[in-house]
């Protein structure tokens with residue numbers, strides 16, 4: 001059985017000790033580092049910007065998986081690439097020209113990701129699925145860490161997996177929000193490839209052990 005890609009979200013980390021947190025992730029079994037960018041417009045919260053992503057990238061030994069929760073993301077993808085992003089996910093709800101945006105991200109040499117809100121049907125991605133490297137399925141409403149996992153996500157992941165298989169695509173499915181050891185196995189069985197976990201990792205007494213457990217689920 002293929003092992004999941006584990007992407008801890010630094011949104012839940014101690015920002016006053018970010019270097020220590022990144023060092024911990026470097027030493028852990030995490031594969032990617034998930035970085036949440038919120039603009040106070042697309043979502044009702046502001047998280048961090050380009051200088052912080054650059055600082056994370058300076059210390060990180062793992063690829064940065066950047067989740068843009070911002071309006072008009074096409075204005076910033078180049079800057080986030082320059083700041084060190086390996087993957088860039090834009091929200092389909094923020095992109096009337098999604099196909100163009102995906103080509104823009106790929107031309108920069110990044111994995112092109114599309115994030116979808118809980119209310120957004122996966123069927124809307126059918127015509128571009130072959131152009132998407134990664135679908136980030138939001139299993140909470142974006143904007144905040146530490147929220148309760150939405151149960152409909154299992155069904156949504158199954159439908160998305162079917163859509164990917166039918167298209168003969170190799171798109172990865174990432175789950176973002178409320179991921180923990182209770183729901184991880186069921187998500188992987190439904191078709192998930194990547195698990196993002198913020199508060200479940202960083203609020204644990206031993207984050208490295210939690211990452212190891214998630215990777216071994």
Ligand SMILES: O=C(CO)[C@H](O)[C@H](O)COP(=O)(O)O
Pocket residue numbers: 009011012034036067069140141142143144145146147176177178179196197198199200
């Ligand atoms: O995109 C996000 C929120 O919009 C975060 O990546 C997500 O919430 C992860 O945090 P947690 O595991 O605490 O739910």
Ligand SMILES: [Fe+2]
Pocket residue numbers: 009034035036067176196
């Ligand atoms: Fe995220």
